Amino acid sequence: MIPEKILYTKDHEWIRMDGDTAYIGITDFAQEQLGDITYVELPEKGREVKKDEDFCAIESVKAASDVYAPAGGIIQSVNSRLDEDPGLINRDPFGEGWICTMKIKDQNELSSLMKSDQYKEHIKE
Amino acid sequence: MNSENLLKTPLYEQHIKSNAKMIEFGGWLMPVQYEGIIKEHMETRNNVSIFDTCHMGEFICKGDGAEEALSHILTADIKTLKKGRCRYGFILNENAGIIDDCITYRTGQDAFMIIVNASKIQTDYNRIKANINSSVEFIDVSKDTGKIDIQGPASQELIEKLFAIDLRGLSYFESTSLKWKDFNIALSRTGYTGEKGYEVYCNNNAVAALWNELIDMGIKPAGLGARDTLRLEAGLPLYGHEFTENITPADSAFKKFASKKTGFIGKDALSQINPDYILTGLKLDTRQSARHLNKIYSGSREAGWVTSGSFAPSLGYSICLAYIKKDIKAEKLEIDTGKKRLYAQVCDFPFYRAPKNIRC
Numbered sequence: 001m002i003p004e005k006i007l008y009t010k011d012h013e014w015i016r017m018d019g020d021t022a023y024i025g026i027t028d029f030a031q032e033q034l035g036d037i038t039y040v041e042l043p044e045k046g047r048e049v050k051k052d053e054d055f056c057a058i059e060s061v062k063a064a065s066d067v068y069a070p071a072g073g074i075i076q077s078v079n080s081r082l083d084e085d086p087g088l089i090n091r092d093p094f095g096e097g098w099i100c101t102m103k104i105k106d107q108n109e110l111s112s113l114m115k116s117d118q119y120k121e122h123i124k125e
Numbered sequence: 126m127n128s129e130n131l132l133k134t135p136l137y138e139q140h141i142k143s144n145a146k147m148i149e150f151g152g153w154l155m156p157v158q159y160e161g162i163i164k165e166h167m168e169t170r171n172n173v174s175i176f177d178t179c180h181m182g183e184f185i186c187k188g189d190g191a192e193e194a195l196s197h198i199l200t201a202d203i204k205t206l207k208k209g210r211c212r213y214g215f216i217l218n219e220n221a222g223i224i225d226d227c228i229t230y231r232t233g234q235d236a237f238m239i240i241v242n243a244s245k246i247q248t249d250y251n252r253i254k255a256n257i258n259s260s261v262e263f264i265d266v267s268k269d270t271g272k273i274d275i276q277g278p279a280s281q282e283l284i285e286k287l288f289a290i291d292l293r294g295l296s297y298f299e300s301t302s303l304k305w306k307d308f309n310i311a312l313s314r315t316g317y318t319g320e321k322g323y324e325v326y327c328n329n330n331a332v333a334a335l336w337n338e339l340i341d342m343g344i345k346p347a348g349l350g351a352r353d354t355l356r357l358e359a360g361l362p363l364y365g366h367e368f369t370e371n372i373t374p375a376d377s378a379f380k381k382f383a384s385k386k387t388g389f390i391g392k393d394a395l396s397q398i399n400p401d402y403i404l405t406g407l408k409l410d411t412r413q414s415a416r417h418l419n420k421i422y423s424g425s426r427e428a429g430w431v432t433s434g435s436f437a438p439s440l441g442y443s444i445c446l447a448y449i450k451k452d453i454k455a456e457k458l459e460i461d462t463g464k465k466r467l468y469a470q471v472c473d474f475p476f477y478r479a480p481k482n483i484r485c
Contacts, residue, residue, distance in 0.1 A: 035146070035350070036163040038436035038443075039412040057464070059414060061162045061436055062350055086412070087163070 001028040001094065007070065007110055008119035014094065015070040015113065017104075025098045026058070026067060026089065029123045034060040037086040042078040043100055049075060051109050056099055058089070071109040073102040134179035135271055135332050143346055151244035153180040156348040165347035166354045166438045169318055170479070173277030174347035175339050178324070179332060182246035182267040184253065187236035194257040195237055198390060199229060200374065200383035206231045211298050211313055214382045215374055216241075216249055217391030221383075221398060222370040225249050226362065228315065230300055238311075240324075242364045256390065271332025273339070276322030276355075278479070283344065284312070284323055292323075306334070317352065319359025320479050357444060358437050360406065360474030366417055366432045367404060367446055376448065377404030402429055402448035406474035407458065409443040409467055412436055415460040421447055421469070423455045431460060437476060444476045445469065 006016040012030035016023045031037065041057040049055045049069045056067035078100045081088055089097035104110070114122060131154040140147065145156035156177065158165060168174050186195055196203040201214025211230040215223050225245040230238045241249045250265050257263055275284060281292050288305055292314075295301055300313035308331035316322035327335060340346070353363070362368055362379065373391075374383040375398040383395060409415065415434035422428055434445040445460070449471070460467045 035158060036161045038163075038414065041413075059412070059436070061354060061438075062157065090161070 002116045002120050006094070007113035007115065008122070009068065009070045009113060010122060011068050012123075013067060013070050015110070017110075018101075020103055021076060022071065022073070022102045022104050023098045024067075024070060024100055024102060025093055027119075027123075028093045030065070031090045031093045031097075034058065034063050034065060034090075036061050037089050040082040040086045040089070040099065042080070042082060043075045045075055045078060047075045049073060049102070058086075067099065069102070070113055071102070071104050072106060073104040076101045076103050132180070134177055135329050136177045136179060136336050139333065139336055139340070140177065140346070143340070145346070145348060148349070150349055151180065151242070153243060155180060156346070157350045158348040159346050162348070162350035162354060163438045165345065165351035168345050169277045169320060169347055169351060169355055170439055171278070173275065173279040173283050173344060174351070175336065175344050176274040176276065176347055176352055177336070178272040178274050179270075179329070180243040181272055182241040182243060182249065182265070183270040183272075183326070184239045184241065184250065185236070185264045185266050186239065186253075186257070186261065187233065188260070188262045189235060190258050190261045191235050191237060191263075194261050195229065195239075195253075196387060196389070198253055198256050199227070199239075200385065200389050200391070201227075201229050202385040202387070203229060203231075203237070204387065208233060209300055211300060211315065215368075216252060217374070217383070217389070217395070218370060219391060219394060221373040221375065221391040221395035223364075223368040223372055223374065224252055224370060226364055226368055226379075226382075230313065232300075232311075245364065269329050271327050271329045271335075273325045273327075273332065273336060274316055274318075274322065274352075275325060275339075275344075276316045276318040276320050278321055280320070280322045283339075283342070284325075287338065287342070305331075308334070310335075317359075317361055318355040319361070319475060319477060320355070353433075354435055354438055357433050357435050357446065358439055358475065358477035360446070360476060362404075362446070363433060372448075373398055373400070376400045376402055379404070401451060403451050404432070405429075405447055405449040406472045406476060407431075407445040407447050407460070407469040408440075408472045408476065409445070409460075409469050411467060412441075412443060413462075413465075413467055414443040415445050415462055415467055415469070419463070420461045421449065422459045422461065422466075423453050426453070428453045428455075428458055434460075439477045443467075444474075446474065
């Protein structure tokens with residue numbers, strides 16, 4: 001599953017622009033690697049995050065992983081459904097399993113991210 | 126992962142066909158999950174699952190002197206072990222350090238089968254061989270023996286249907302044998318999940334047929350991931366975590382499995398041990414998990430370490446087993462995960478108990 005209109009990082013985060021606001025999550029590949037997710041440490045609303053900064057931590061039954069910001073900005077909202085139901089990321093990583101929204105500081109930072117066909121190649125490696 | 130040097134069970138192809146995620150475990154390439162650890166865990170608690178446990182070790186010990194020899198080497202009471210029953214116990218070194226934990230069956234008047242952990246097969250074999258009279262027959266049959274664990278409240282009904290036998294009379298830690306399609310099958314009402322369940326033994330040439338039959342009946346396989354969350358909730362130990370050669374039975378409530386009056390290797394040392402640490406249950410007020418070897422604190426004082434930790438799917442929060450200094454009276458402790466500190470509360474274990482009428 002690799003949706004088209006979003007951008008991807010090499011660490012398997014995705015970002016989807018909605019005007020100035022960006023939705024951020026982890027990819028289907030990432031959730032599959034992690035296995036059943038048991039805990040998501042959501043970032044605080046209002047927190048300023050730099051591109052590539054680890055701003056969220058995810059735990060699964062067998063593993064743990066940091067989530068890195070695809071771009072810099074300010075966290076606007078967090079998906080609080082993940083507090084009680086972190087498995088939502090496994091079930092719908094690109095939809096209901098979004099992690100947070102962010103007001104992007106500099107849209108130019110998105111230019112270094114991968115498009116879907118590049119990401120498809122990336123996960124094959 | 127270099128899978129070329131890893132051992133495969135006879136069920137490897139079946140796991141690949143079932144889309145299992147495979148990992149290395151004790152030198153073996155084993156399924157950690159199929160559909161997902163939590164799903165498999167809950168299926169076991171609510172219904173029934175099958176586990177590939179072919180990697181475990183099996184030894185046969187028989188003949189004149191077998192009982193005496195095993196009675197001396199194992200902490201389990203072998204002399205009073207009746208035919209058709211089995212017992213849990215330890216193989217200890219002279220300092221009472223735990224070499225392995227194992228289950229021993231009496232299969233005949235002077236015949237026994239010992240089940241050991243996959244990672245310790247060679248060590249245990251050498252240890253027992255070195256302490257047994259050469260006139261006693263002692264063979265490692267691990268390579269020829271297949272094993273499937275069938276665990277869950279629906280396990281009895283399933284096995285009765287599968288083998289056309291009546292299991293109503295088979296009590297906990299009792300075993301029986303039967304013939305299925307020309308194959309010899311042995312099974313015991315034992316397991317590693319805290320649910321009613323059975324361990325089924327057969328020759329390696331039968332195990333794939335047996336597994337396939339169960340899959341065709343619609344039974345779901347569960348991997349090592351669920352096996353671990355299930356056993357932890359049930360408060361059951363895992364060698365290498367709760368037990369090592371630097372740990373003795375005196376350090377936990379499992380010392381009752383090394384309490385027989387007759388002599389055994391390590392008994393003298395064991396009787397003189399005043400343990401500094403005691404195996405304790407901890408429950409966390411969070412889904413975040415502590416892991417093996419995380420350090421534990423009581424205030425600023427180092428209190429012990431985590432032996433096993435995980436999110437507990439049946440409970441909704443995380444749990445640990447840990448060795449805590451005996452003189453620490455505090456009920457609230459902190460665990461350092463390396464990234465942060467988690468609060469933990471001392472508690473009894475098992476952490477989860479199956480409802481009374483289906484409990485093992």
